[in-house]
Amino acid sequence: MRENDLIRELRAKLRDPEGVLGIGDDCCVWTPGGTTCLSVDAIVEGRHFTSVATPAQIGRKAAGAALSDLAAMGARPVGAAVTLVCPGRWDAAAIMDGLIAELARHHCPLLGGDTCGGDALVVSVTVWGEAAKHRLLKRSGATPGDLLVVTGPLGGSLASGRHLAPQPLLAEGAWFAGHPAVHALMDLSDGLATDAPKLAEASGCGCLLLPAQVPVHPDVPEMSDTVRAALCDGEDYELLAAVAPDQWPHLQLAWPFANRLCVVGWLIEQREILMEDRAGRVVPFTYKGFEHST
Amino acid sequence: MRENDLIRELRAKLRDPEGVLGIGDDCCVWTPGGTTCLSVDAIVEGRHFTSVATPAQIGRKAAGAALSDLAAMGARPVGAAVTLVCPGRWDAAAIMDGLIAELARHHCPLLGGDTCGGDALVVSVTVWGEAAKHRLLKRSGATPGDLLVVTGPLGGSLASGRHLAPQPLLAEGAWFAGHPAVHALMDLSDGLATDAPKLAEASGCGCLLLPAQVPVHPDVPEMSDTVRAALCDGEDYELLAAVAPDQWPHLQLAWPFANRLCVVGWLIEQREILMEDRAGRVVPFTYKGFEHST
Numbered sequence: 001m002r003e004n005d006l007i008r009e010l011r012a013k014l015r016d017p018e019g020v021l022g023i024g025d026d027c028c029v030w031t032p033g034g035t036t037c038l039s040v041d042a043i044v045e046g047r048h049f050t051s052v053a054t055p056a057q058i059g060r061k062a063a064g065a066a067l068s069d070l071a072a073m074g075a076r077p078v079g080a081a082v083t084l085v086c087p088g089r090w091d092a093a094a095i096m097d098g099l100i101a102e103l104a105r106h107h108c109p110l111l112g113g114d115t116c117g118g119d120a121l122v123v124s125v126t127v128w129g130e131a132a133k134h135r136l137l138k139r140s141g142a143t144p145g146d147l148l149v150v151t152g153p154l155g156g157s158l159a160s161g162r163h164l165a166p167q168p169l170l171a172e173g174a175w176f177a178g179h180p181a182v183h184a185l186m187d188l189s190d191g192l193a194t195d196a197p198k199l200a201e202a203s204g205c206g207c208l209l210l211p212a213q214v215p216v217h218p219d220v221p222e223m224s225d226t227v228r229a230a231l232c233d234g235e236d237y238e239l240l241a242a243v244a245p246d247q248w249p250h251l252q253l254a255w256p257f258a259n260r261l262c263v264v265g266w267l268i269e270q271r272e273i274l275m276e277d278r279a280g281r282v283v284p285f286t287y288k289g290f291e292h293s294t
Numbered sequence: 295m296r297e298n299d300l301i302r303e304l305r306a307k308l309r310d311p312e313g314v315l316g317i318g319d320d321c322c323v324w325t326p327g328g329t330t331c332l333s334v335d336a337i338v339e340g341r342h343f344t345s346v347a348t349p350a351q352i353g354r355k356a357a358g359a360a361l362s363d364l365a366a367m368g369a370r371p372v373g374a375a376v377t378l379v380c381p382g383r384w385d386a387a388a389i390m391d392g393l394i395a396e397l398a399r400h401h402c403p404l405l406g407g408d409t410c411g412g413d414a415l416v417v418s419v420t421v422w423g424e425a426a427k428h429r430l431l432k433r434s435g436a437t438p439g440d441l442l443v444v445t446g447p448l449g450g451s452l453a454s455g456r457h458l459a460p461q462p463l464l465a466e467g468a469w470f471a472g473h474p475a476v477h478a479l480m481d482l483s484d485g486l487a488t489d490a491p492k493l494a495e496a497s498g499c500g501c502l503l504l505p506a507q508v509p510v511h512p513d514v515p516e517m518s519d520t521v522r523a524a525l526c527d528g529e530d531y532e533l534l535a536a537v538a539p540d541q542w543p544h545l546q547l548a549w550p551f552a553n554r555l556c557v558v559g560w561l562i563e564q565r566e567i568l569m570e571d572r573a574g575r576v577v578p579f580t581y582k583g584f585e586h587s588t
Contacts, residue, residue, distance in 0.1 A: 021432065024433075024496065025367075025432050026333060026363045026366035026433065026480050027363055027366070027367045027369070027422075027430075028333070029329060029430055029432075030329070030330060031328070031330070032328075032329075032330055034325070034326075035324070035325045035326075036324060036325070036330070037322065037323045038373075038375060038405075038420070039320060039321040039322070039375070040375045040376070040377050040406055040407060040418075041408050042377040042379060042418070044379050044410055044411075044412045045412075047410055047411060048410075069320045069321050070321065072321070073319075073320055073321045081334045081420065082334070083336040083418040085338050085416050085418075112332060113334060114333075114334050114336045114418070116336065116338055117338070117341060118339075118340070118416065119340065119414045120412055120413045120414055122377075122379050122412065122416050122418075124334075124336070124416075124418045126332070126420040128321075128332070138315065138323075139319050139320065140319070185320075186319075186320050187320060202319065
């Protein structure tokens with residue numbers, strides 16, 4: 001399909017929100033309501049999915065993973081734009097349908113894009129949003145003593161195919177942003193083993209992780225090293241929050257969502273990554289999460 | 295280079311503007327000054343450049359082409375984010391250096407990004423900005439009778455290699471936005487033959503083009519069909535403005551830039567694309583510009 005045909009088809013399907021200029025000009029145009037946050041997130045054939053995935057799944061994954069970055073700030077989506085590099089063997093319109101449906105499910109209009117051919121499929125999604133609850137939650141707001149809390153079970157995402165349908169936890173992120181006891185927030189895309197140290201580093205802290213406390217997703221096969229899977233598999237898209245310890249019981253009681261919050265560690269003053277081993281001793285952290293290499 | 299190493303290196307090089315959160319969190323965060331416009335623009339190995347180009351040239355082209363979309367709205371840049379899909383044979387850091395240098399030349403901070411490996415190099419740049427002169431110029435503001443004016447000579451961009459160093463005409467775009475006689479604006483990326491009809495269509499008009507009046511770039515070889523090259527080659531990144539005809543002499547006199555403005559046609563009520571042939575007769579437009587196919 002030629003670029004202009006695809007754009008024409010999209011314009012026919014999409015309706016721009018009131019006062020917003022969407023696809024079809026040199027830029028999209030909107031009037032922000034205040035402080036704005038933005039993220040770009042790309043998925044690439046052979047790295048984040050294979051040709052076993054359907055076009056609709058790929059579009060959905062690209063949108064869901066990008067929106068998860070807004071959830072991780074406690075933001076509500078305002079708009080999205082997509083870059084689609086699409087070889088002829090892929091159905092560009094079906095990818096866009098999956099992407100638009102996932103964006104729409106989260107009330108995020110697709111307002112811009114660029115598309116062209118290429119040898120491997122790449123879907124890069126830019127999303128932007130505004131504070132859902134008066135503030136945006138950074139990774140850097142945590143202090144030593146804060147508890148590290150996850151919103152759900154981890155692991156087995158790739159092997160089970162769950163990674164193709166990430167659930168951006170926008171409502172949960174907004175809820176955290178409404179609670180002053182929540183000091184920092186991020187989403188878990190590369191695995192707790194990689195991501196928790198990032199939050200600690202951004203906050204100028206270290207952390208002590210509790211592998212035995214990490215909730216293991218039912219997708220992780222029972223016969224495997226389940227703790228390693230929960231810590232290292234990645235692509236869970238659960239949220240990781242740093243919570244003031246004295247507020248933790250209150251927060252846990254007030255939490256209105258189905259998934260159970262779990263404490264998986266805490267932040268410490270020493271800038272080290274430590275863990276409690278099976279015998280309850282504090283030792284250097286030895287698990288390695290997923291890291292994309294170029 | 296691993297993703298985290300590249301990000302660490304970039305963070306060490308970049309300084310976030312006052313009050314802005316750049317690379318390193320789930321999103322970048324800034325406070326918009328008003329109505330905001332945004333564009334994504336991608337370049338792909340084998341389509342927009344070949345392995346003959348240097349990494350720095352590729353980074354520069356990606357940034358320049360994206361910024362040109364802000365120029366086309368009369369906007370000043372506020373921020374940029376990049377998706378870099380980079381095979382191991384390319385020097386990711388050198389690409390980013392070229393990209394950051396071009397952004398910096400136009401006072402545009404790099405505030406976010408995503409990078410991973412892949413089989414073919416893709417650089418997708420998201421840029422956003424705000425009105426440089428109280429209004430943003432859309433493609434859709436033109437009316438029948440408006441003159442179509444280009445900011446410089448066209449053609450020969452690909453053959454000469456000029457396409458690797460697009461000049462985003464941000465000052466010129468801002469100047470147009472400050473003149474109420476300018477009704478619509480776009481940048482010429484796919485060639486006047488493709489782009490002028492887009493502006494006409496967006497404004498609900500047709501257009502009559504004057505191929506004999508189109509300024510031909512010195513890069514176009516003299517022995518070739520120079521008019522066809524100027525109309526169809528693409529990747530010129532000059533601006534195309536729709537100007538109220540009664541204000542044209544005034545605008546031409548006031549124009550403060552080195553390049554000469556040239557009238558290359560005008561907008562008409564009939565929704566047709568016409569041209570004046572060499573004998574001065576009005577006939578259907580027969581040139582075809584560049585179109586990317588997926």
